[in-house]
Amino acid sequence: MIKSTNSERKITNHLQQDVVKVSGKKIFINPFLYWRRFDENTYRWLREPGQMSEDQIKPNRSRFYPELEWSDLSHDQKLIKDATVEMFLKTLELINTFHPYLSSGQLLEVERKMAIIKKIPFEKWVAKSFAKKARLLENEKRKFQRERFFSSWREWLSLENTQQAILPLIITIFVSSFVGWSLGISKNSCNPYFEQNIDQLN
Template sequence: MASSAPLQQNPQLQRRLQQDSIELAGKTIYLNPFLYWRRFDANTDRWLREPGQLNEDQISTNRVRFYPEVVWDSLSDEERAIKDGSVEMFLKSLELISTFNPELTAGQLLELERKMAVTKKKAFEHWVGKSLRRRSQEEKAEKRRFSRQRWVREWREWLADPTTGRALLPLTGLILTAGFLGWHLGSQQFCRELILQPGVQRSR
C-alpha cells in the first residue's frame, strides 16, 4: 500500500505508467521501448533511436496496420515521413517487446499492439519529428562545414599552383609600388603642412 500511495497522489504519473504498460497473464509488459534501455547494447539503442533503420517496403506494407484511418496520398512529405517513422517505431517496439518477453502468445501480442496503437501513436510521432528535425539540422551543419573546407582547400591549391604564383608576382609588385607611392605622397603633404611661413614685418 505504501508503494502505491505516491502513484495515487500523482495522477499524471499514474496515467503515464498506465499508458506505458499493460498487464498480461499477471505480468506487467512495458509498451514504451525506451523502458528497456538497461537491457540494450549500443547497437540496439542506435537502431531504436535513429529513423530509417528498416527498409521502405517493410514500412509501407504496415502503414494500414497502424494507421487505418489515414489517406496516405493526401499527406505532405513531412507528414508522411513522420508517420512512416512512427510505423517504424511500432515495428521496432513490438520486436523488442517480443524479444524481452518470449512467453507472450500471438493473442497477447495482438492485444498489446492494439493498446500501443491507441496510447503510443502521438508519442512516437513526436519522437520521430524531433529526430528528423535534429537530423536535418546536423545534415545542414555538415554541408556548411564541407563547403568551408572545400573553399579553403581550393584556395590553397590555387595559391600553391606555380602558374598562380607567376600571375600574382606582377600584381604584388604593383600593389607594393602603389602602396609606397601613396605613403611617399602622403608623407610629403604632411611635412609641407608642418613648415611655417616666415612672418612679414610691417614698416613703421
C-alpha cells in the same frame, strides 16, 4: 506543495503512458525504457528511422493506421506514418524479446493498447528525429561548401600562373603604399605647424 503535487501527477501520467498491464504483468510500451538491456547497435537501430525495409513496413500500414487512405497522404505525411509504423514494429520486437513468456493473445493485447496510447507520441518523436537529421545534413552541407571554397582558393593560389600574376600586383601595392607614406612624411616636414612642433620638442 501544489507544484509538487502537479509534478508528481505529470510523472504518473507519463508512466501510465509508458506501461501497460497484461494479466497483472507490467509491460513497457516505451521502447527506450529497455535501453539498459541492449547494446549500442540495438539502440542505434531503434532510434534511427529507416532501419526496416519498405517490404516490412508497407504490409503493416493498415495494422496500425486502419483509418487512413495512404493514397491521400502527402509524401512527408507518408514518411512520418511509415516511420511510426517502424517504431511500432521495433517496439513489439523488443517486447517479444524481453518478455518471451507472453502468449500471442497477450502480445495482441499489448499491441492494441500501444496503438492507442503511443501513436501520437511516436509520431512526434519521429518528426523530431527527421528534423534533427535534416539539421545535421544541412550543417554537413555548409561545412562541405566552406571546405570546398577554401580548398579551391588554396589550389588556385598554389598555381604557378597565379603566383606569377599576383607577385607584380603585390609589389605594386607595396611600392604604392611606400610612396604614399613617403609623400605624407615629406608633406608634413614642409608644414610650418609640423616644424613648430618639432622646435618645441627640441
